[in-house]
Amino acid sequence: MTAPPATPAFAALRIRGYRAHFTTYLLAMMADNIEHVISYWMCWQKFHSPALGGFAVVSHWLPFLLFAVPAGALADRFDPRRLIQVGMALFITASLGWGLFFLTDTLQMWHAMLLLVLHGCAGVLWQTSSQMLLHDIVPKDTLQSAVRLNATARSLGVLVGPAVGGLLMLVLGPTRGIFVNAAFYLPLLLWLVNAPYGPRFRSDHKPSPRAVRxxxxxxxxxxxxxxxxxxxxxxxxxxxxxxxxxxxxxxxxxxxxxxxxxxxxxxxxxxxxxxxxxxxxxxxxxxxxxxxxxxxxxxxxxxxxxxxxxxxxxxxxxxxxxxxxxxxxxxxxxxxxxxxxxxxxxxxxxxxxxxxxxxxxxxxxxxxxxxxxxxxxxxxxxxxxxxxxxxxxxxxxxxxxxxxxxxxxxxxx
CATH class of the missing domain: 1.20.1250.20 (MFS general substrate transporter like domains)
Structure with a gap:
């Protein structure tokens, strides 16, 4: 087993690139949970369907069961930055889609199911590729700190997201709130445009000879x-x-x-x-x-x-x-x-x-x-x-x- 040596407190946050990653990851995680709060609330008000609530849970986790390994294979072969950006684009599309249906009052159950599946698939691309990208951002002896801080950011997003989502619904209403939420995904998407990480920045990188299967x-x-x-x-x-x-x-x-x-x-x-x-x-x-x-x-x-x-x-x-x-x-x-x-x-x-x-x-x-x-x-x-x-x-x-x-x-x- 390979174990990292002792590292100083909050070691990963001492690295500039990881600070940018942590901040943008936290905003995206918060937005993920805000979207749950607003969309679940509106779906319940519209349909009063426990079955749709159950589908929301399944659609969130089932994509990880089915597609996490293929997504990892993609991250082996291609630039994980671009896969994360695709995930953020899907999240933004889902938030804007909810907002459009709320604005026009045309939401149907199949619309909701489609957006829930889209949101779940975005999460698979994002989470798997983000974990892969950590190896480019921090050295090996700081990886434990980076992983733990990412897990902390995830918990903080789960804790803060519902509160911010409730505040957005109270102050702006669910429609404008969900449109504002789409903007929280943008910092991560934009930061990754020129972030100096990924395959072409690795000194020992060799493209994977194996096709994604x-x-x-x-x-x-x-x-x-x-x-x-x-x-x-x-x-x-x-x-x-x-x-x-x-x-x-x-x-x-x-x-x-x-x-x-x-x-x-x-x-x-x-x-x-x-x-x-x-x-x-x-x-x-x-x-x-x-x-x-x-x-x-x-x-x-x-x-x-x-x-x-x-x-x-x-x-x-x-x-x-x-x-x-x-x-x-x-x-x-x-x-x-x-x-x-x-x-x-x-x-x-x-x-x-x-x-x-x-x-x-x-x-x-x-x-x-x-x-x-x-x-x-x-x-x-x-x-x-x-x-x-x-x-x-x-x-x-x-x-x-x-x-x-x-x-x-x-x-x-």
Whole structure:
């Protein structure tokens, strides 16, 4: 395993190019979440369709399941800057499309479904290529800092985006608000026009001789990394976290809040929604400041087990304050292990197929979230969301500890 040496606090932010990347990435992540707030609200007002709400979740994560590896193969072969710009252009098209339909009051359900799919596909191109671009922006010994700061920016966007989206709807209205939102994607798109990164700026770059093969890239990439226990272990951990839990508890938060006595919209309910994002934000700041938690497979697996335990305890909590604290702890632990897993994958992925391996990681860590709602929701319809969340957390905890035991045996052998 390759592990980075000790680095100073916020090491990646000391690099000018990464500061530009971080700022524009944060704005785009915020815009992504603003668009969710406004479009979901307007779709509910227009159609009152729970099925469309379910489709919105599936359309957001399914593209990662289907296209993350092909997108990574594209990033191996072509300039990741241009793929990110295509993603930003698709995001802008989706925001402008929503705004046009809101303005003319002509939104139909098939329009909404098309825009939701377009938004999901934009995310695949953006996230996979952004992770690939980090290797051009920062040196290898700073990669852990860059990955963790990106994860922190993602959490900050999730935390701030809904608040900004609500403010835009309140001050400007949903139609003008969604048009303004399109502008938040522009800084990243424009910065990448002349940003000095990508294949032609690499001293050791060799164009990939391998053509992009679509879905065949998934099976080939699995074969390529099969002999590497570190990569397979990290992908299994990321996939299990996404499959069993993902962010499914957020979709069930109204039920949890109701049972805690805070089911009505307001500050108490909003605090539950934002508690895990706030915990993740604190984790990013603290881990960057202290810099003592080094990436290691067994450490990541242990923290993942702790994350599952925190969510399992949350599902059984009857006191609002305790539930809030457990969600905060879950967010802290989730960012800690997920950024560590991503760092290990990016550091140890073979350079020739790095994009495909990162794509496979996104397929596992994001695409498998397509099924987490089924695990918690369908089982929840039979035994209640508290019981189904406890089952999902127990399965995740067991998987993480099993993987840790196998990693320990492999290291001993």
């Amino acid at each position: 679509g879905f065949a890239d998934i099976t080939q990439t699995l074969r390529d990394i099969a002999p590497d226990p570190l990569l397979t272990g990290m992908l299994a951990l990321a996939g299990a976290a996404s499959f069993f839990i993902g962010n499914s508890y957020q979709a069930q938060m109204p039920a949890f809040a109701h049972d805690l006595g805070h089911g009505d919209p307001g500050v108490s309910y909003s605090a539950l929604l934002g508690a895990d994002a706030a915990g993740a934000l604190l984790a990013g700041v603290l881990l960057e400041s202290v810099g003592r938690l080094k990436p290691a497979p067994r450490t990541a697996m242990a923290i993942a087990a702790g994350w599952a335990l925190a969510l399992g305890a949350f599902s059984q909590a009857h006191a609002y304050g305790l539930a809030l604290a457990l969600l905060f702890a879950a967010g802290f632990l989730e960012l800690s292990f997920s950024s560590m897993v991503q760092t290990l994958v990016q550091l140890n992925a073979p350079a020739a197929i790095r994009g495909r391996v990162i794509g496979l990681f996104n397929m596992a860590s994001l695409g498998m979230r397509t099924f987490s709602g089924v695990i918690v929701g369908v089982i929840g319809s039979a035994i209640g969301v508290h019981g189904s969340m406890l089952v999902a957390a127990a399965l995740m905890c067991t998987t993480a500890l099993t993987l840790r035991t196998r990693a320990a045996r492999s290291a001993a052998a």
